[in-house]
């Protein structure tokens with residue numbers, strides 16, 4: 001994966017596949033502590049303990065064996081490369097909490113990438129014919145907060161308009177880019 | 188400054204087209220978005236297709252996503268389902284290919300043979 005926003009997209013797709021109705025993504029960049037933390041919490045079907053251990057082990061994963069999956073091992077590798085860690089807690093039928101920590105300034109830390117594109121892809125995936133997945137995306141940089149909550153957007157739009165409508169997506173994209181620019185100090 | 192209030196405008200503006208999209212009888216474009224697809228560049232492909240649909244006002248076209256279909260080395264993969272026609276699978280798609288697929292296949296009904304899985308395996 002080229003950047004962190006692609007990892008976030010990939011791991012949040014797991015949450016959607018797990019039947020989550022709400023996926024909360026939070027990114028906290030703390031330059032004083034030199035730490036970057038990404039959390040993805042969902043209320044999907046969860047995993048039991050044995051399975052979770054298997055999924056975290058990169059050594060049982062190979063590119064040809066699609067039985068085990070690549071998404072989580074790739075994120076684990078990305079964290080480990082920069083003095084970070086990946087912690088996943090999950091409870092069957094309750095949900096999953098994933099936390100990835102990186103040393104912010106580490107030379108091997110992948111760049112953040114385009115979070116607007118990631119959120120758009122997720123909202124589109126979550127507004128497919130038979131489901132309605134909501135997302136909360138919170139991004140904090142040294143105490144400055146940006147937050148997008150699709151439940152608020154849904155309320156403003158009313159029931160008959162899908163979040164996946166192109167017009168709506170374009171608005172969300174601008175909203176995110178503007179919000180991120182603000183918390184980055186206008187650059 | 189973007190405000191939530193603007194969504195009210197969008198709401199009014201889009202209500203008509205939405206009813207068309209709702210009957211779902213039109214074309215379906217499916218993009219593979221598993222780890223393999225995302226790593227190979229599926230995200231910009233998906234968003235390019237969205238942009239084209241918006242640009243050309245293709246209100247009867249639906250974009251959807253799917254997981255790994257077992258051909259990781261051919262990702263990004265885009266499948267096109269047109270009513271009454273056989274599925275067409277495009278492989279190793281990038282944004283500029285995606286634009287051609289929408290403009291030629293979706294809009295004019297002409298399959299872009301060179302990008303299909305059939306052309307790839309030759």
Ligand SMILES: Nc1ncnc2c1ncn2[C@@H]1O[C@H](COP(=O)(O)OP(=O)(O)OP(=O)(O)O)[C@@H](O)[C@H]1O
Pocket residue numbers: 010011014015018042044045046047055067068069070071072073095096221222223255
């Ligand atoms: N949030 C989640 N909730 C429930 N199960 C999960 C979650 N995340 C991962 N899993 C389980 O762990 C497995 C491995 O996830 P991982 O992302 O590593 O690979 P994958 O999604 O199977 O395939 P891919 O390589 O396309 O990502 C998943 O198939 C799923 O069963």
Ligand SMILES: [Mg+2]
Pocket residue numbers: 010011013014069070071072222
């Ligand atoms: Mg996955």
